[in-house]
Amino acid sequence: MQGLAQQVTALRPELLNADATVGELAWVWGKDFDVLGPFWRQRQWLVGGKLAAWGWVHLPYRIPRGDGTFRQATAANLIWQTHPDQPELLHEILDWYDMVADGVDRLLTIQSADTNAQAIVPGHGYVFDTEVGADNGSWVQFNRRELTDLPEPVLPAGFRFLTAEDVSRVDAVKAHRDAWQSSSLSEAAFARVQRTWPYRADLHVLVEAPDGTLAATAIIWLDAVTQTAEFEPVGTHGDFRRRGLGTALQLHGMHRAKAAGAGHMLVACLGAPAHVAARNMYCGVGFRALTRDLPQIKVACQRA
Numbered sequence: 001m002q003g004l005a006q007q008v009t010a011l012r013p014e015l016l017n018a019d020a021t022v023g024e025l026a027w028v029w030g031k032d033f034d035v036l037g038p039f040w041r042q043r044q045w046l047v048g049g050k051l052a053a054w055g056w057v058h059l060p061y062r063i064p065r066g067d068g069t070f071r072q073a074t075a076a077n078l079i080w081q082t083h084p085d086q087p088e089l090l091h092e093i094l095d096w097y098d099m100v101a102d103g104v105d106r107l108l109t110i111q112s113a114d115t116n117a118q119a120i121v122p123g124h125g126y127v128f129d130t131e132v133g134a135d136n137g138s139w140v141q142f143n144r145r146e147l148t149d150l151p152e153p154v155l156p157a158g159f160r161f162l163t164a165e166d167v168s169r170v171d172a173v174k175a176h177r178d179a180w181q182s183s184s185l186s187e188a189a190f191a192r193v194q195r196t197w198p199y200r201a202d203l204h205v206l207v208e209a210p211d212g213t214l215a216a217t218a219i220i221w222l223d224a225v226t227q228t229a230e231f232e233p234v235g236t237h238g239d240f241r242r243r244g245l246g247t248a249l250q251l252h253g254m255h256r257a258k259a260a261g262a263g264h265m266l267v268a269c270l271g272a273p274a275h276v277a278a279r280n281m282y283c284g285v286g287f288r289a290l291t292r293d294l295p296q297i298k299v300a301c302q303r304a
Helices: 002-011 022-039 089-100 115-124 169-179 187-194 245-259 276-284
Strands: 040-047 050-058 061-064 070-073 076-082 106-111 140-146 160-163 204-208 214-223 228-236 264-270 288-298
Touching (some): 002 076, 022 040, 050 089, 089 106, 228 245, 245 276, 264 276
Parallel strands (some): 076 106, 228 264
Antiparallel strands (some): 050 076, 140 264, 160 204, 204 214
């Protein structure tokens, strides 16, 4: 799957689908495998003995958290990718999706630049999700930046940059959960992330506050084949926001990625006008929109 992501990145990066980049695949697989693995279904399509398409279905689930609440999804979701020369395989992916997710609402994402997918999905019963895709929705914008003309990062006095080589696994997980309050990332899940290619501890960058708190964190996924690096995830501790730490960490991370061999950088963010803060941060360090999600929904024919 990551091999096909490499090919799409090299040929038509604007066609990369949600969660289908080298880094997104590693992050989602690593952090969720132990808990959500039983709810996943996967299939691959070969043409001439080479992988030309794949589908990864996340079925509905309801899983208890340790605090008595539940993590749940009531609809199925499809992550998918086809080789740019084989867009028609999306028909087969969608037929397979109907089979494995029969009876429940089905979600998927296509890209604004993917005219082939836009022509295919309506024939399979999908319509634009007006709620998720609205101006206050949660659709994602994909951004790219060449690693040239990089400003030097500037941290507030007393703060310093670290990498995951400098901190314990426990502290790295806490830094992530402090930045993402809804996250259920565990030490075991993060250990799997660390074992998943192309994770590198020296490209997992953090900011330490004067009091020792890990105030910001970002993982950089470097694919040396395409000279592409990607930030996923990026977050700042709730008590340390609006101090420029995210901007400084992004610039620092891009310098490290360039030194490691990257020529350009990718990052995804919430793209709707209602989510302006993060988008402005990425624009402020030189990222520009490459494409955006067009979320799609197919409502199940049978209702209880």
